[in-house]
Amino acid sequence: MVLPDHGSNPQNTYKAMDIRMPEQIVDLSANINPIGPPTGLKKIWKDLIDEIVTYPDPHSVALRKSIARKEGIEPEAILIGNGGAELIHLIGRWLSRSNVMIIHPTFSEYEKACQINDCTIHHFILKENDWDLDLNRLKVTLPKMDAVFICNPTNPTGVLYSASKLEEIIMEANNEQCCVIVDEAFYDFPLEEITVAPLVKKYTNLIVLRSMTKMFSIPGIRLGFLMAGETVVRELENYQVHWSVNGIAQRVGETLLEEKDFIRQTQYMVKKEREKLFAFFDESQFRYSPSQTNFYLLRDPSLNEQTELFRFLLENGIVSRHTHNFKGLDGRWLRFAVKGELEHGKLMDALTEWKSRP
Incomplete structure (x- = not known):
C-alpha cells in the first residue's frame, strides 16, 4: 500500500x-x-482573460512592489514563485550538497527538495504532544549545519511558535553562518499574527516563505513568494525558469493583498469551528494537537497506529490525511483540516459511531 504524499485528490x-x-x-x-x-477575486475574474494573450512580466515587478509596501521591505528582497513548492525546490538547488537540518514533524517537500540536490539531511524530531522547540537541544546542532527548515505554524501539528523564540534561533544560526528557512504558509490563519518577515532586514541568513494558496483557496492558480536578503534573492532567481509565474497569477496576487476583511473573517471562523471540535474531542476522549491554525492532528488513544480509524472514516465518506510520511508521527495520528459546521457535523457523527462500536 503506497499512500499519497499530500492531502487533496481523495480518489488517490x-x-x-x-x-x-x-x-x-x-x-x-x-x-x-x-x-x-474572496468576492474581490470573483469580481475581476472575467477581466483576467486579457492576460493570456501576452507574456507575463518575468520578474513580477508590480506584485513585488505591492508585497514590499505591505511588508515594509524592498521589492528586491522578494521573489515570486509558482506556489510555495517551487520556491522550496529553488532553495533545495541553492543548498546543493549542504548539511541541512529539518525540524520534524513537518511538510515532506523540504526533505524531497534537499534529497534530489544531494544534501546531507539531519532530522531534529520534536517531542510528541506539545511539539515545543527545545532551543538548548537545537542550538547544539547549529554549528554543524548550513541550513535549517522550520515551519510556523507547523504543518501538520498547527503549533505556533513565538517570534522571539524564532529570532533566538535565527540569531544563533547567524553566528554559525547557518541559513534559517521559516515557512509561514499558514501564518495568516491564527488571530495572533506572528511573523519573522521584518527580520530579513536584520539577518542575512533568513529566508521567509509565504503561500497565497491556503488562505485564499486558490491551489489551482499556484502562487507564493519568499522574502530574504537581496543577494540571496538574486541567487535563487538564477535557478528559476523564465516566466515561471503566469500573468493571471500575478494579477490575482495584487488583488488578494487588499483582502484584509476576508482574512479577518476567516480567522474568526476557523477559531470558532476549531474550538467547537476540540470541545467535542475532549468529551469523546480523542487526543489532538494544540493547533492555532486551520488544521490539527487527531488520534484515538486506544490505538497506536491509526490506520483502522483512517479506513473507517474513508468508508463513511470522511477523508483525513495520514501521517505515515511525517517523521516523528509515523502513522500514530491523522491530520484534519478545519472546515465548516456541516462538514464537522458529519465528522463528529462518524467519530461518535466509531466510539460506540462493540
Whole structure:
C-alpha cells in the first residue's frame, strides 16, 4: 500500500486503500480555506482573460512592489514563485550538497527538495504532544549545519511558535553562518499574527516563505513568494525558469493583498469551528494537537497506529490525511483540516459511531 504524499485528490487515497469511493465525501485532507476565494477575486475574474494573450512580466515587478509596501521591505528582497513548492525546490538547488537540518514533524517537500540536490539531511524530531522547540537541544546542532527548515505554524501539528523564540534561533544560526528557512504558509490563519518577515532586514541568513494558496483557496492558480536578503534573492532567481509565474497569477496576487476583511473573517471562523471540535474531542476522549491554525492532528488513544480509524472514516465518506510520511508521527495520528459546521457535523457523527462500536 503506497499512500499519497499530500492531502487533496481523495480518489488517490481511496484507490491506495482499495476502498470504493462513496458518491458523497467530506474532504478534510487539504488545508484550504473553506470559505473559498474572496468576492474581490470573483469580481475581476472575467477581466483576467486579457492576460493570456501576452507574456507575463518575468520578474513580477508590480506584485513585488505591492508585497514590499505591505511588508515594509524592498521589492528586491522578494521573489515570486509558482506556489510555495517551487520556491522550496529553488532553495533545495541553492543548498546543493549542504548539511541541512529539518525540524520534524513537518511538510515532506523540504526533505524531497534537499534529497534530489544531494544534501546531507539531519532530522531534529520534536517531542510528541506539545511539539515545543527545545532551543538548548537545537542550538547544539547549529554549528554543524548550513541550513535549517522550520515551519510556523507547523504543518501538520498547527503549533505556533513565538517570534522571539524564532529570532533566538535565527540569531544563533547567524553566528554559525547557518541559513534559517521559516515557512509561514499558514501564518495568516491564527488571530495572533506572528511573523519573522521584518527580520530579513536584520539577518542575512533568513529566508521567509509565504503561500497565497491556503488562505485564499486558490491551489489551482499556484502562487507564493519568499522574502530574504537581496543577494540571496538574486541567487535563487538564477535557478528559476523564465516566466515561471503566469500573468493571471500575478494579477490575482495584487488583488488578494487588499483582502484584509476576508482574512479577518476567516480567522474568526476557523477559531470558532476549531474550538467547537476540540470541545467535542475532549468529551469523546480523542487526543489532538494544540493547533492555532486551520488544521490539527487527531488520534484515538486506544490505538497506536491509526490506520483502522483512517479506513473507517474513508468508508463513511470522511477523508483525513495520514501521517505515515511525517517523521516523528509515523502513522500514530491523522491530520484534519478545519472546515465548516456541516462538514464537522458529519465528522463528529462518524467519530461518535466509531466510539460506540462493540
